[in-house]
Amino acid sequence: MSGGMVPVPGEHVLVDVRAPLREMVFPFLEMIAATGVLWIIIGWFDATDAGRYGVGPLHLPPEWRNGFVLLWVVLVVWRFVVPLLRKRRRRMIVTDRRIIFRADGFRSRPRSLAMSAVTWAEKERGGLAVYLRDSDLPVYYGGLPKIRKIARMINDPLA
Incomplete structure (x- = not known):
C-alpha cells in the first residue's frame, strides 16, 4: 500500500478494491486494431525483392518502416498502457473507522471519510x-467492482 x-x-x-479490468x-480492442493495421503496413514494407534499394513495392527508404514501428x-x-496505469490507480479501502478513496489519474490524492459521518x-x-x-446529497463513487459487497460492509461492518 502506498501514497496515503x-x-x-x-x-x-474490511474491503480493498481497485478499478475493474473490464474498463x-x-x-484493448483499439490496441488490437492499431496493431493489425500498422503491422500490415510494416509487412508490406518488408515485402522487398532481394538486392534492390528500399523496401516495399514503392522502394521507399528503410527509415519509413522504422517510422511505422515507432x-x-x-x-x-x-x-493502452497509459489509460491502464491511470485507471488501475483508482482504489477504495473501507476500514472499521473510515473510507479511503483515490480517483483514477496520476495526480489524484486519496480522500478520507470518517465512518462516524456515514449514515447509509x-x-x-x-x-x-x-x-x-x-x-x-450522497457522495458518489463510480467505477468500482463489488459495489453491493462494499455497501454491505459500510452499513454493517460485522457482516
Whole structure:
C-alpha cells in the first residue's frame, strides 16, 4: 500500500478494491486494431525483392518502416498502457473507522471519510452512493467492482 492509502495501526481493513479490468475492453480492442493495421503496413514494407534499394513495392527508404514501428509503439503506449496505469490507480479501502478513496489519474490524492459521518450506503446508478449525516446529497463513487459487497460492509461492518 502506498501514497496515503495505508490504514493506521489498529484499523481493520474490511474491503480493498481497485478499478475493474473490464474498463479496459475498448482500449484493448483499439490496441488490437492499431496493431493489425500498422503491422500490415510494416509487412508490406518488408515485402522487398532481394538486392534492390528500399523496401516495399514503392522502394521507399528503410527509415519509413522504422517510422511505422515507432508510430505503433507510441499508439500502444498512448492509447493502452497509459489509460491502464491511470485507471488501475483508482482504489477504495473501507476500514472499521473510515473510507479511503483515490480517483483514477496520476495526480489524484486519496480522500478520507470518517465512518462516524456515514449514515447509509447503497448501489445507485452503477456506483456507490454514501449518505452522510450533515448532507442531503450522497457522495458518489463510480467505477468500482463489488459495489453491493462494499455497501454491505459500510452499513454493517460485522457482516
